[in-house]
Amino acid sequence: MINTSIQLFEHQNKKLSATQMTEQYLNEIIRGADTVCQAASAMPVQQDYARIEPGKVLCRKEDHMYFWLSMIFAIGFALIHYCSKYMSFLKETPRSKFLSISAGIAVAYVFVHLLPELNSFQEQLQTELEDSFWSFTEHHIYIIALIGLVLFYVLERMVKVSKRTDKLSDPNKAGSGVFWLHIASFFVYNSIIGYLLVREEYESPLGMLFYFLALGVHFITNDRSLRRDHQQIYDKYGRLLLTGAILLGWFIGIFTELNEIAVSLLNAFIAGGIVLNVLKEELPEERESSIGSFLLGAAGYTALLLLI
Incomplete structure (x- = not known):
């Protein structure tokens, strides 16, 4: 009887010991998980929510928000181009005040937002190319900006020369070859802007909104210019290509x-x-542009950029 009691006591002790060991093991797992979670929470989190990682599931609420915002604004850009033929209320001469305001906004966007950003990119690029063949060039980023300006200047001159050609039946309309070259350039231009809508770095949703506002009004100005130069062929093909x-x-x-x-x-x-x-x-003097409207657009948009 005594032996049976002793065996039962020892068996209970063994069970208790096994239970304690199990609890201890589980507690160690929990403490380890807590340590991992604390370490993960202490890691710096990249706040670049505007960048949507390719091929990855969007798990954060901010990622979904920027994705849907970018899609809405892309559709907004597309609608501006598609509806360009219906914006007859925007006069060329005397120039509509809205177009002058739009020009002021676009210029403010370049000089107050883009150029300072390009300066920081130039510093990074200079470091990247320090030991390369291109290291002798000091201002790579600004050379690219100059190339963009020169390219569109050359296109404008080609359009003007084409209009003056006697072979054309309509002196106010550029030739079809120039049209396709012109549209091809703006197709690339628009595609880049659509790409940057997703891949540009935005500090907040307001940053993306201001990007949309600045380039949206800029597109309105571009569409008026392209319709003036190419007329029906732009309405038939050009606006659809730029929309796409x-x-x-x-x-x-x-x-x-x-x-x-x-x-x-x-x-x-x-x-x-x-x-x-x-x-x-x-x-151009014949446009009779409104300097007051231009300054209003530039100053107003600059103030908005400085506030965010």
């Missing part, structure tokens, strides 16, 4: 990511194009 270019660029941006240097070069090219396209519309 925005959506194509956005779609590519969702699934493809370039490195920061490539994105900075695209931004520089766009900056040069914006400056030329704005100035060519505002400077």
Whole structure:
């Protein structure tokens, strides 16, 4: 009887010991998991929510928000181009005050937002190319911006020369060859802007909204210029191609990511194009542009940029 009691006591002790060991083991697992979670929470989290990682599931609420915002704004850009033929209320001469305000906004976007950003990109690029063949060039980013400006200047001159050619039946309309070259350039231009809508770095949703506002009004100005130069052929083909270019660029941006240097070069090219396209519309004397409206657009948009 005594032996049986002793055996039962020892058996209970063994069970208790096994239970304690199990609890201890589980507690160690829990403490280990807590340590991992604390370490993960202490790690710096990249706040670049505007970048949508290709091929990855969007798990954060911020990622979903930027994705849907970019899609809405891409559709907005596309609608601006598609509806361009119906914006007859925007007069060329005397120039509509809205177009002058739009030009001021676009210029402010370039000089207050884009150029300072390009300066930081230039510093990164200089470091990247320090030991390469291109290290002798000091201002790579600004050279790309200059190339963008020169390219669109050459296109404008080609359009003007084409209009003066006696062979054309309509002196106010550029030739079809020039039209397709012109549209091809703006197709690339729009595709880049659509891509940057997804891959540009935004500090907040307001940053993306201001990007949309600045380039949206810029597109309105571009559409008026292209319709003036190419008339019916632009309404038939041009506006549809530019509509598709925005959506194509956005779609590519969702699934493809370039490195920061490539994105900075695209931004520089766009900056040069914006400056030329704005100035060519505002400077000609016959347009009777409104300096007050231009200043209002530039000053107002600058104030908004400084507030965010």
